[in-house]
Amino acid sequence: MxxxxxxxxxxxxxxxxxxxxxxxxxxxxxxxxxxxxxxxxxxxxxxxxxxxxxxxxxxxxxxxxxxxxxxxxxxxxxxxxxxxxxxxxxxxxxxxxxxxxxxxxxxxxxxxxxxxxxxxxxxxxxxxxxxxxxxxxxxxxxxxxxxxxxxxxxxxxxxxxxxxxxxxxxxxxxxxxxxxxxxxxxxxxxxxxxxxxxxxxxxxxxxxxxxxxxxxxxxxxxxxxxxxxxxxxxxxxxxxxxxxxxxxxxxxxxxxxxxxxxxRRDPVFLGPFDNLIWHRPRVQRLFGFTQVLEAYKPAARRQHGYYVCPLLADGRLIGRADLARRGETLTILQAGLEPGPGPDAAHHFAHACRTLAAATGRSHVAFGTDATDPATAATLKSALDDVL
Known part of the structure; x- marks a missing residue:
């Protein structure tokens, strides 16, 4: 020893x-x-x-x-x-x-x-x-x-x-x-x-x-x-x-x-199987964030969506989005921000969407119907318009 x-x-x-x-x-x-x-x-x-x-x-x-x-x-x-x-x-x-x-x-x-x-x-x-x-x-x-x-x-x-x-x-x-x-x-x-x-x-x-x-x-x-x-x-x-x-x-x-x-400087969506977040007790201990994988649950039992990616920005997990490829579009099926995400949260969300769209070969980003509450949707869409 x-x-x-x-x-x-x-x-x-x-x-x-x-x-x-x-x-x-x-x-x-x-x-x-x-x-x-x-x-x-x-x-x-x-x-x-x-x-x-x-x-x-x-x-x-x-x-x-x-x-x-x-x-x-x-x-x-x-x-x-x-x-x-x-x-x-x-x-x-x-x-x-x-x-x-x-x-x-x-x-x-x-x-x-x-x-x-x-x-x-x-x-x-x-x-x-x-x-x-x-x-x-x-x-x-x-x-x-x-x-x-x-x-x-x-x-x-x-x-x-x-x-x-x-x-x-x-x-x-x-x-x-x-x-x-x-x-x-x-x-x-x-x-x-x-x-x-x-x-x-x-x-x-x-x-x-x-x-x-x-x-x-x-x-x-x-x-x-x-x-x-x-x-x-x-x-x-x-x-x-x-x-x-x-x-x-x-x-x-x-x-x-x-x-x-x-x-880390640049915001990024993490896949649900990413090394940083695959051990849920560690995610809770590091970020105070409850990481769940709901893809294998019946749809009626999902709280956040099917394929949910947490958003890492400013050293914290500040939100999450259920994301999918639909033709040439990265589609946001459901989205949410954690409490008190900070004034730059919408910009971080939009920047991470742009990066992910490029990585997955998508030329557009769009919200699905009822992806989030109207006020949050308006804020996020405005930020997306600014960066895309």
């Missing part, structure tokens, strides 16, 4: 600023590869009413990028830059991190649903013969095509992906392609030599870099590992202990502490 000095004291504002700057540096990243290398995990999701989850996360961090250029970077580079893996749910993970997920590959091979020798051979032989294949070609005609329906073939494919025998590094028309890991990954990364603790200690350092400042629970959630395991290993990581009023013991990235940043 490394000897450490007294824990650094941080105010709640300082902790919030550090967290924002770690997740969304003010100047962004020059490339998708660089953004991935910093975050280490970018969550995937199939909902596309606005854009795919990874597209929103990455366009928010790579200036002037669009959902098209993001996917071009992921699918058309000479060498793959990321692979799909159940890191934090199903996620994009940088190719260079493959050795660090050996702990989860080993655990998968002990999983009760790990396919038997005959099932493995059948799938691996088919892919060996035919090349990279989408799941519909591997599951055959007897299983449903619904993404939530895990029949025997889909379960076997996913288990082989988790175990590292298969890998998915490219997509065709948005569909994952499954290939032999040794055929689509650089040989230098194809190793399971690191021990579980060595993998997890390094990954916790990565999570701390992406979060800036975090509790053990926050760090555990980032990697989807048990909090007691995280607490045991934290003293062996590069992270340093800090104290924040009202938090349980916390840890910070040393580089983030050295910078002590100011809030």
């Amino acid at each position: 490394t000897s450490r000095g007294p824990a650094t004291e941080l105010s709640r504002d300082e902790a919030r600023y550090i967290a924002i700057a770690a997740a969304l540096p003010a100047d962004g990243f020059p490339t998708v590869t660089a953004a991935l290398a910093h975050l280490h995990i970018v969550q995937l999701d199939g909902i596309s009413t606005l854009a795919r989850a990874h597209q929103l996360t990455l366009t928010a961090r790579v200036p002037e990028s669009t959902i098209t250029t993001v996917d071009d970077s992921l699918n058309n580079s000479s060498l793959p830059i990321a692979f799909d893996y159940p890191a934090h749910a199903l996620s994009l993970v940088p190719i260079t991190d493959w050795p660090l997920w050996a702990f989860r590959r080993r655990a998968t091979r002990r999983h009760p649903q790990y396919p038997d020798r005959h099932a493995r051979s059948a799938l691996l032989d088919q892919i060996t013969r035919e090349g990279p294949l989408p799941i519909r070609r591997l599951r055959g005609d007897t299983e449903s095509g619904a993404g939530w329906d895990w029949g025997p073939a889909k379960t076997a494919v996913e288990m082989l992906l988790w175990a590292g025998e298969l890998a998915s590094t490219r997509r065709n028309a948005g569909r994952r392609l499954f290939d032999l890991a040794e055929r689509c990954l650089p040989a230098e990364y194809l190793t399971d030599q690191k021990s579980d603790d060595a993998c997890l200690s390094q990954l916790l350092g990565h999570a701390g870099q992406a979060l800036g400042v975090a509790t053990a629970d926050d760090l555990a959630d980032y990697l989807r590992i048990p909090t007691p395991v995280t607490a045991r290993l934290l003293p062996a990581t590069r992270l340093t202990p800090v104290r924040v009023p009202g938090w349980e013991p916390a840890w910070a990235d040393p580089d983030a502490l050295a910078r002590m940043p100011q809030p």
